[in-house]
Amino acid sequence: MEHSEQNQTSDSKIVNKTDVLWDFQVSFFAMSRLVSFPWTFLEKDLECNKSSDLISDILKLTCLHSLCRKFPPSVRYRKLFLSELIRRQEVAGCDPLDELYDALAEVVGAQDTTECYKSYLLPSGDAVSLLENVALISEGTTGLVTWEAALYLAEWALDHQDTFTGRTVLELGSGAGLTGITICRSCSPKRYVFSDCHHRVLQKLRDNVRLNGLSETTASTVGVEEMDWTTATEEQIAQIGADIVIAADVVYDPDVVESLVELLSKILRSSSPEVFICSTIRNQETYGGFKQQLEEAGIRHHVITGAVSQVFPYSRVSAIEIIKLFR
Incomplete structure (x- = not known):
């Protein structure tokens, strides 16, 4: 004994x-x-x-x-x-x-230097390595670093791999690329389209996609596209043919919420994809305003509940919420 x-x-x-x-x-x-x-x-x-x-x-x-x-x-x-x-x-x-x-x-x-590598280890032992800016805000954008909601959405995707397997995914405001690269490496999507509008973010995004062994020329399974929310057309959206549309940490500025809601309306009109928006709720007024504008545009939402596996190290002090949109 x-x-x-x-x-x-x-x-x-x-x-x-x-x-x-x-x-x-x-x-x-x-x-x-x-x-x-x-x-x-x-x-x-x-x-x-x-x-x-x-x-x-x-x-x-x-x-x-x-x-x-x-x-x-x-x-x-x-x-x-x-x-x-x-x-x-x-x-x-x-x-x-x-x-x-x-x-x-x-x-x-x-x-x-002003840039450094951050590597996020996956449960498989594999790593997603990203070249990010040291400063949280640089060159007039927040898209050169990875934010908490992107990490949370990646964790949720790892828990719900079947949602992405064999499907075409469009990501809005991809930033440094953490969520999308994680999904590409772990969830076997049919096609994944990263998108952003800031030229410097797009350049860094393409670098990070290549850095992680993904290629825009590999049977067209991965793409990086410029998408300005104020000018994107339903034709451009329809050409992508997304089954799933996701976005993380895109509801942080009241000035961009209106154009985001307009874009989401176009997406839901062009086809019938599943749309998931993940947000760190830093300002309740801004987040509440986003939900109100969704309602006014005839877009309903459902809060995704349930525990998410903690894979990546980051601050979990602020509330993070995923909502699914539908008409």
């Missing part, structure tokens, strides 16, 4: 360590805030074992990982991360880990 209990305890420790290493890796590549990392587990391990083995394991899965060599997070972020690992090691009184200091020395001499 005692031996069995010891085995169970040992298994529990292994599971916990595995989970912690995964959390460190996922959070590091998504450039999550350092306070969100599982530091408490690391502190306890350092205190109990007086060994840097766990730090060595963390290092191999982050700064020394092949994904970091290919798609590195920002220089500043890696400096902060490595400095924090060193601080925790020194506080615990563990022997110095040469590879940790070598990794820090490597980034200290590197020059930071």
Whole structure:
């Protein structure tokens, strides 16, 4: 009995360590805030074992990982991360880990840029890597970074893969491309059309599509189109022939809501696609105004309920809602 209990305890420790290493890796590549990392587990391990083995394991899965060599997070972020690992090691009184200091020395001499890579690890172990801007707003647009609703909609898609399998999908306001690339890599759509209107966003979007092994020329299964909500025609929409239309974090500015609702009306008139809009509700007045304009346009909505699997690390403080539209 005692031996069995010891085995169970040992298994529990292994599971916990595995989970912690995964959390460190996922959070590091998504450039999550350092306070969100599982530091408490690391502190306890350092205190109990007086060994840097766990730090060595963390290092191999982050700064020394092949994904970091290919798609590195920002220089500043890696400096902060490595400095924090060193601080925790020194506080615990563990022997110095040469590879940790070598990794820090490597980034200290590197020059930071306005762009960096963020990689979002999928349950399969695969990664969606995106070149994003460091600043949340740059070049007059918010489309050069990934926002929470895009991550949430991607998680919902992973939970509802059959919704997209074998179907033609049109995404409005694709931004950096996280949601669409996740769906293309995991849900096997017949065709996926990314769209946006800002020229810089479209350029970055095409780069990210190629970065993730998707090609606009591969049997025409993936496309990136310019779509201005104020000028898009029903003919342009009909040519895409979408079975599914999705959008994430497009209801953040009252000035664009009217043109969005007009576009959604054209989409629902041109064919009968399933339309899903995912929004982070930052301003209840703006979001309520969007729903009111939908109603005035004769568009009804249904709130999608049910838990969504948490795959990606991001702040879940703000409410995020998916609605399905129909006439």
